[in-house]
Amino acid sequence: MTTTTSAPAPAVAPELTGTQRLTFAKAITLGLRRALADDPNVLLMGEDIGKLGGVFRVTDGLQAEFGAKRVVDTPLAESGIVGTAIGLALRGYRSVCEIQFDGFIFPAFDQITTQLAKMHYRSQGRLTLPVVIRVPYGGGIGAIEHHSESPEALFAHTAGLRIVTPSSPAQAYQMIQEAVRSPDPVLFFEPKGRYWEKGDVDLDAPAANGLDRARIVRAGTDVTVVAYGPTVQTALKAADTAAAEGTSIEVVDLRALSPLDTATVAESVRKTGRCIVVHEAPVLYGTGAEVAARVTEECFFHLQAPVLRVGGFHTPYPVAKIEHDYLPSVDRVLDAVDRSLAF
Amino acid sequence: MSSNDTPGPLTTDGLVQLLDHEGRRVPHPRYDALVAHLDAETLRTMYRDMVLVRRFDTEATALQRQGELALYAQALGQEAAQIGSGHALAPQDHVFPSYREHGVAHTRGLDLTDLLRLFRGIDHGGWDPADHGFHLYTLVIGSHTLHATGYAMGVQRDGAVGTGDPTRDTAVVTYFGDGATSQGDVNEALVFAAVNEAPVVFFCQNNQWAISEPTTNQSRVPLADRAPGFGIPSVRVDGNDVLASYAVTQEALQRARSGGGPTFIEAFTYRMGAHTTSDDPSRYRSKEQEEHWRRRDPIDRLRTYLEQLGQLPTSFLDQLDAEADALGEHVRTTVRAMGRPSPASMFEHVYATPHSVVESERTWFEAYESSFLDSTHGEGSHR
Numbered sequence: 001m002t003t004t005t006s007a008p009a010p011a012v013a014p015e016l017t018g019t020q021r022l023t024f025a026k027a028i029t030l031g032l033r034r035a036l037a038d039d040p041n042v043l044l045m046g047e048d049i050g051k052l053g054g055v056f057r058v059t060d061g062l063q064a065e066f067g068a069k070r071v072v073d074t075p076l077a078e079s080g081i082v083g084t085a086i087g088l089a090l091r092g093y094r095s096v097c098e099i100q101f102d103g104f105i106f107p108a109f110d111q112i113t114t115q116l117a118k119m120h121y122r123s124q125g126r127l128t129l130p131v132v133i134r135v136p137y138g139g140g141i142g143a144i145e146h147h148s149e150s151p152e153a154l155f156a157h158t159a160g161l162r163i164v165t166p167s168s169p170a171q172a173y174q175m176i177q178e179a180v181r182s183p184d185p186v187l188f189f190e191p192k193g194r195y196w197e198k199g200d201v202d203l204d205a206p207a208a209n210g211l212d213r214a215r216i217v218r219a220g221t222d223v224t225v226v227a228y229g230p231t232v233q234t235a236l237k238a239a240d241t242a243a244a245e246g247t248s249i250e251v252v253d254l255r256a257l258s259p260l261d262t263a264t265v266a267e268s269v270r271k272t273g274r275c276i277v278v279h280e281a282p283v284l285y286g287t288g289a290e291v292a293a294r295v296t297e298e299c300f301f302h303l304q305a306p307v308l309r310v311g312g313f314h315t316p317y318p319v320a321k322i323e324h325d326y327l328p329s330v331d332r333v334l335d336a337v338d339r340s341l342a343f
Numbered sequence: 344m345s346s347n348d349t350p351g352p353l354t355t356d357g358l359v360q361l362l363d364h365e366g367r368r369v370p371h372p373r374y375d376a377l378v379a380h381l382d383a384e385t386l387r388t389m390y391r392d393m394v395l396v397r398r399f400d401t402e403a404t405a406l407q408r409q410g411e412l413a414l415y416a417q418a419l420g421q422e423a424a425q426i427g428s429g430h431a432l433a434p435q436d437h438v439f440p441s442y443r444e445h446g447v448a449h450t451r452g453l454d455l456t457d458l459l460r461l462f463r464g465i466d467h468g469g470w471d472p473a474d475h476g477f478h479l480y481t482l483v484i485g486s487h488t489l490h491a492t493g494y495a496m497g498v499q500r501d502g503a504v505g506t507g508d509p510t511r512d513t514a515v516v517t518y519f520g521d522g523a524t525s526q527g528d529v530n531e532a533l534v535f536a537a538v539n540e541a542p543v544v545f546f547c548q549n550n551q552w553a554i555s556e557p558t559t560n561q562s563r564v565p566l567a568d569r570a571p572g573f574g575i576p577s578v579r580v581d582g583n584d585v586l587a588s589y590a591v592t593q594e595a596l597q598r599a600r601s602g603g604g605p606t607f608i609e610a611f612t613y614r615m616g617a618h619t620t621s622d623d624p625s626r627y628r629s630k631e632q633e634e635h636w637r638r639r640d641p642i643d644r645l646r647t648y649l650e651q652l653g654q655l656p657t658s659f660l661d662q663l664d665a666e667a668d669a670l671g672e673h674v675r676t677t678v679r680a681m682g683r684p685s686p687a688s689m690f691e692h693v694y695a696t697p698h699s700v701v702e703s704e705r706t707w708f709e710a711y712e713s714s715f716l717d718s719t720h721g722e723g724s725h726r
Contacts, residue, residue, distance in 0.1 A: 080531035087493020114483050122467040125692035183695035259699040
């Protein structure tokens with residue numbers, strides 16, 4: 001073991017303000033930083049989030065600024081992290097738990113689904129559990145097993161949880177602050193394949209867009225492509241290509257999987273008559289199936305073609321060398337667009 | 344040392360005892376001081392509490408047999424462990440129970456009929472944990488030990504330990520059984536409590552049975568022996584001895600409140616009844632074993648001790664009989680009067696803030712219900 005010396009971190013980092021070009025990861029960092037600064041009861045908990053700053057450096061610098069009692073390096077036990085966060089919430093604290101990778105959330109599945117999701121209901125509203133669980137999810141980063149999964153539908157199936165996922169740095173900055181303020185438990189799925197992509201973030205904008213509404217990220221007239229998290233960028237690229245070929249695609253970013261903003265999706269599909277849902281998670285029993293069912297119920301006489309799904313296959317997440325054949329690509333989205341138009 | 348030399352989890356070696364099986368006070372160099380202040384009146388209160396909780400058990404079991412409760416889990420045989428430990432708690436302390444801690448609930452001042460709303464199937468927890476520092480029952484085995492530990496970590500952050508102010512310093516106690524010690528969550532709770540030196544007491548009632556499985560299916564060693572491996576001091580106590588249960592809990596609570604960290608208590612007792620009203624112990628344990636432990640009834644032990652002291656006057660016993668009868672009547676009439684929740688109430692409190700899916704499903708459901716000619720939800724509505 002070596003001893004190193006380094007300059008002490010400043011007690012308070014300089015205030016960041018204005019519109020800045022930030023990576024997706026940095027936008028979350030600054031959203032968390034603002035949440036910590038705004039409310040002394042906010043805590044961050046997780047494995048390696050302190051000195052290391054998290055394996056993706058999303059909590060970089062926050063322990064130095066807010067101290068080890070508020071940015072807590074926990075034992076290596078996911079159920080323990082979520083379970084103690086529940087107890088802390090019962091005492092008035094608001095914990096933001098980091099699950100290191102999607103595939104490691106399952107030891108906490110019981111605490112999340114039988115305890116976190118149900119305590120408000122079980123107590124007839126007497127207890128609230130404002131706990132946020134941050135989950136880096138999705139593939140495309142060339143990782144080994146259990147590091148590239150998309151388990152969001154497993155949680156969206158459980159009443160009592162809010163499931164949200166940002167698709168851009170600006171969205172991430174705002175949504176993480178809203179998640180921390182929510183009195184309900186929130187699973188915050190972060191598209192880790194997008195962590196290094198940059199975007200403009202207005203650091204002064206109030207975080208008040210709500211965690212329950214989809215948004216139209218690109219207007220179009222021929223086909224509605226519904227995406228969320230990592231696939232929003234994929235859908236936008238597909239829309240660019242389609243536009244060059246004369247097809248106008250409207251892209252809907254769901255933002256939330258629970259609640260599902262059916263109204264925004266349905267309004268779009270009534271206009272276009274065609275709908276394609278894109279996600280990295282397997283299509284079988286997935287979010288796409290839910291969207292397809294609801295669109296069919298609400299837009300039956302407007303549909304020109306069946307709702308199509310583009311997503312993962314009914315296989316375990318494959319090895320990294322072939323993961324791009326598994327993930328929904330621009331080409332696969334365009335293939336679905338062609339099939340929809342040809343119907 | 345061969346493994347055969349290791350004492351198993353059912354050994355009675357090393358149990359702290361202040362009253363022996365015959366109800367005789369036996370001295371203990373460490374724990375005598377912790378019970379020295381308990382006068383005869385306090386001991387009679389403990390006796391009264393044990394008798395009342397047993398009466399509650401009897402009434403609730405009968406109500407289940409009459410179809411008034413869906414299920415019931417008796418505390419029968421564990422009254423000393425629960426009443427003794429419960430009496431050691433301070434008002435600001437917080438309890439995280441499993442689902443059999445009716446005796447602890449009684450010491451915290453809950454109306455015991457509130458516990459029965461869960462077993463009747465009209466709510467999942469009919470009391471406010473803030474009112475008595477008594478959290479809701481948890482049915483997933485061991486999950487709540489993590490909640491207790493997290494709560495204790497919050498107590499620490501609030502600076503409510505080690506101040507020396509007896510009305511401020513706060514401890515957390517979590518109750519669980521021998522079976523729960525096999526759960527990952529309990530082991531994770533011990534890890535988190537240890538490394539954080541959290542003010543939490545792990546009170547394990549080893550009643551020797553996890554439904555049909557004996558403690559020997561959970562462990563090769565006494566359960567208390569595991570705790571030091573986590574860095575947590577532990578003690579084994581005769582859980583049928585109310586005085587000893589009080590003493591070891593008092594010591595552990597004082598350690599927690601003063602900032603000394605967690606303690607693991609194993610209260611060695613016996614589940615004299617079935618796991619629940621759905622269980623049939625005759626399929627897996629002997630009459631002889633049940634008879635052996637019936638002779639070690641914790642209520643009889645305290646009664647004998649008080650009689651030997653000449654501190655159990657007939658007037659007290661007569662009054663207690665009347666009080667138990669009144670409790671029985673209260674339990675019967677209260678449970679039978681508990682109404683059925685409205686069907687649409689299932690949509691309430693799913694979220695603390697509006698959720699469009701829940702709202703739309705509720706709207707649909709109410710329209711569906713009101714589409715029938717007889718759309719009342721009162722008695723007789725059983726679609």
